[in-house]
Amino acid sequence: MALPKRDGSRLLLVEGADDKGVCVAFLREDGVEDVTVAVKGGYETLRESIAAEIRVSRRTHLGIVVDANGDLAARWQSVRDAVAPLGYVLPDLPQVGGTVVAADGQPRLGLWLMPDNASPGAVEDFIAALVPVSDTLLGRAREAVAAIPESERAFKPNYRTKAEIHTWLAWQEEPGRPMGLAVTKQYFDAANPVAQTFAAWLRRWLG
Numbered sequence: 659m660a661l662p663k664r665d666g667s668r669l670l671l672v673e674g675a676d677d678k679g680v681c682v683a684f685l686r687e688d689g690v691e692d693v694t695v696a697v698k699g700g701y702e703t704l705r706e707s708i709a710a711e712i713r714v715s716r717r718t719h720l721g722i723v724v725d726a727n728g729d730l731a732a733r734w735q736s737v738r739d740a741v742a743p744l745g746y747v748l749p750d751l752p753q754v755g756g757t758v759v760a761a762d763g764q765p766r767l768g769l770w771l772m773p774d775n776a777s778p779g780a781v782e783d784f785i786a787a788l789v790p791v792s793d794t795l796l797g798r799a800r801e802a803v804a805a806i807p808e809s810e811r812a813f814k815p816n817y818r819t820k821a822e823i824h825t826w827l828a829w830q831e832e833p834g835r836p837m838g839l840a841v842t843k844q845y846f847d848a849a850n851p852v853a854q855t856f857a858a859w860l861r862r863w864l865g
Contacts, residue, residue: 665692665716666694666714666716666717667716667717667718667719668692668693668694668717668718668719668721668864669693669694669695669696669711669714669717669719669720669721670693670694670695670696670720670721670722670723670768671696671698671704671707671708671711671720671721671722671723672695672696672697672698672704672723672724673697673698673699673700673701673704673723673724673725674697674699674700674781675697675836676781676782676836676837676838677697677723677725677772677781678695678696678697678838679836679837679838679839679841680781680784680785680837680838680841681695681723681838681860682695682838683838683839683841683842684841684853684856684857684860685860686842687841687842687848687857688857688860688861690860690864693719693721693864701724701725701727701733704722704724705736705737705740708720708722708740708741708744709740709743709744712741712744712764712765712767717765718765718766719765719766719767719768719863719864720765720766720767720768721767721768721769721770721860721863722737722767722768722769722770723769723770723772724737724770724771724772725771725772725779725780725781726771726772726773726775726777726778726779726780727778727779727780727816728778728816729778730752730771730775730776730777730778731751733771734748734751734752734771737769737771741767744761744764745761745762745763745764746759746761746764746767747759747761748769752769752770752771752775752776753775754774754775754776754855755775755855755858755859755862756768756769756770756775756855756856756858756859756862756863757769757770757775758859758862758863766863768859768860768862768863770856770859772784773787773852774787774852774855779819780819780820781837782819782820782822782823783819784852784856785823785837785840785846786819786822786823787850787852788841788846788847788848788850788852788853789826789846789847790846790847791847795826795829795830796822796826798829799822799823799825799826799829800822802825803818803821803822803825823837827840827845830845831843
């Protein structure tokens with residue numbers, strides 16, 4: 659059976675390559691092959707592209723996955739301000755299960771703020787939540803990163819979880835796998851409520 663062709667009608671915008679890998683892995687797990695996932699190279703570039711992407715004539719669905727970073731409320735307000743002129747009315751805060759809204763004559767809009775629509779953080783925090791409870795290496799990875807003297811840390815303080823997760827990935831059966839391939843290789847707990855909620859949001863957005 660031939661797979662559906664990606665014609666750009668269903669588009670998911672993400673900030674970076676890790677976000678794309680994770681989203682593609684979840685979509686494929688559900689057998690979805692006709693969603694285009696576009697890397698925008700950071701939040702500001704993504705935000706600036708929203709209006710143009712919504713106005714593409716063939717577009718039926720537009721999804722947005724961005725990091726909440728240090729201030730979830732501020733990031734959400736920024737997204738609200740970007741889509742309000744296009745006819746979308748968003749709630750005051752993101753829905754914990756992911757937000758999906760419609761507007762007359764506009765694509766179906768889905769929004770997810772990493773990690774869980776309720777906490778500050780990024781895709782690395784989302785991935786950390788999927789590590790099986792029986793795992794012992796994530797704790798060791800965190801200890802290893804914490805043991806690095808601050809004067810020797812080349813990464814920014816807000817990249818600490820990223821450093822921890824990539825250290826953890828370096829200690830797996832196939833060291834250094836990107837996050838998306840690690841999801842595909844089932845290094846994570848697919849039954850985790852966070853994973854299930856994200857998968858359910860994708861299905862609801864595409865429904």
